[in-house]
Amino acid sequence: MDNKQKIIHRDIKSANILLSENWEAKIADFGLSRFHPINHTKSTIITNNVVGTRVYWDPEYERTGNLKKESDVYSFGVVLFEVLTGKLAYDSVYTNENEKGLAPIVQQHVKKGTITEMIDPNLKEENTFTLSKGPNQDSLNTFLLIGHRCLAEKQAERPTMKVVIKELVKALKFQETYKDNRRISLEEILNATQGFSDKNIIGKGGFGKVYGGEIIRANGPTPIAVKRLDRQFGQGEREFLIEVEVLFEYKHENIIGLVGYCDENGEKILVYEYASNGSLDRHLGDASITWTKRLKIGIDIATGLDFLHGGGYPVIHRDVKSANILLNDDWKAKITDFGLSMITPLNNEIDFVIDNVAGTPGYCDPLYIERGFLTRESDIGLQ
Structure with a gap:
């Protein structure tokens, strides 16, 4: 901050992050912090007194006593992987394997290409009929990449917090826009089905009618099947969201493909790949x-x-x-x-x-x- 001394926290960990009622995070517990003198031209503070919580320690700070703002970056990287795994860095599942806890286990999984095995299972659970129950691939990849960079062994190889913020914001945007990329406007669906014309009906079910149609995509006209859900037949918000969730998350050649969906003006519409031979x-x-x-x-x-x-x-x-x-x-x-x-x-x-x-x-x-x-x-x- 302009005209203020920089502060190195030295004990960034989940226990020192407080959350308000709207889940806004606030850093707390500055008892071990060090001020970086304004007139100090070097970025490193040399100290023989290494403090903090061991499983969050910057390895270069622990080894040499060289304290830099990148030491907090490392600790924050550990916190990021606590957030991802749902376990504290000193959980016995990690310390039984390595006394330094979570960070070296993360490094091992990254090298083996098995880091996704560490994701908190709760992120994969059904989330009470919402359209987002866990990280999509782009969001996850962005998160993993910046988290792993924070855990670099050498201080000089770690990103600045400005870069960390930029990448985490990018990961959030990927997550927030993931399903929006599959939204299809009601206008486009009306054009594709000629205003839900009876001539376009290709099927009927307990939950509504299915219409054939065609939408324009980058590779040209694409045949589609449009299921327009009729609430008078009992199809509600719950069932609509479940179907969207399943078709987003469970893709397979023997599962019908979801082209997109529409949730607009009271309409609940699912747009599938077209199966020419019907049911x-x-x-x-x-x-x-x-x-x-x-x-x-x-x-x-x-x-x-x-x-x-x-x-x-x-x-x-x-x-x-x-x-x-x-x-x-x-x-x-x-x-x-x-x-x-x-x-x-x-x-x-x-x-x-x-x-x-x-x-x-x-x-x-x-x-x-x-x-x-x-x-x-x-x-x-x-x-």
Whole structure:
């Protein structure tokens, strides 16, 4: 600051960051801080008294006694990875492996390319029907890069805090605009479907009508399927957000692709990739569908379900049926309609959740109907 002495905090750590009621962070506890004299021309303060909390210590400061503002940068880098991992730097999961705690473990994972394994599992949990439950790839990459630079062994290799702020702001913007990049205006959808003309209807479901159309993208006209949700049929905010969340986060060749969505003027609209052969229920009993082709369709559906069930937070579809299987022009099957889906905490220790029964009569798992026990196997019975 102009006309004021610079301060090196010397004990930056999560315990010294206080949060107001609106989650604004404030640095506290300046008992170990050092003023940098105004007339001191060198950027380094040499001291034999290394203080602070060991797992946050700048390694060069610890080794040489050379104290610089970059020492705080290092400590802040440790805090950034505490924020990412959800664990304190001195958590036993780290100190049992290395007495210096989190920082050297981060360095090891960066070298091995496995740093994403350290992300707090809570960032991957379903976040009460919002459109953002965890970091998107661009935001995460930006965060990891600047966090790792803060942890450079040598003070001279660390960024300034101005650079750190710039990169963290960039990471925030990536996160905030991530799903906005998939927003499609109501005007564009009206143009694509000729104002939701009945001539463009290609399907109807329990939650509304599906229209065929075409939108213009950088690579030219793109055929789309537009599902316009009708609330009078029971499709609400919750189901809309769940479907958007699932299709954003769980991408696979046997899951229908989400081109975008519209949440404008009371409309809830989902825009999918176009599957030219429609839904499987329309082709049942079709003599032209050979046994080989039927087997391949079955394999595609099973592969899609295996992907959904096998993630860190498995998705149970809850409404697998022929009408929710779409077929593209080469008859590849894709699972669609995730409005009733549930992102679950299932793992090796928890193999079921209890929930209100949802789905289509005739396809529902009997155990799920009788007792409300929802498992991965509930979808398997549906298939």
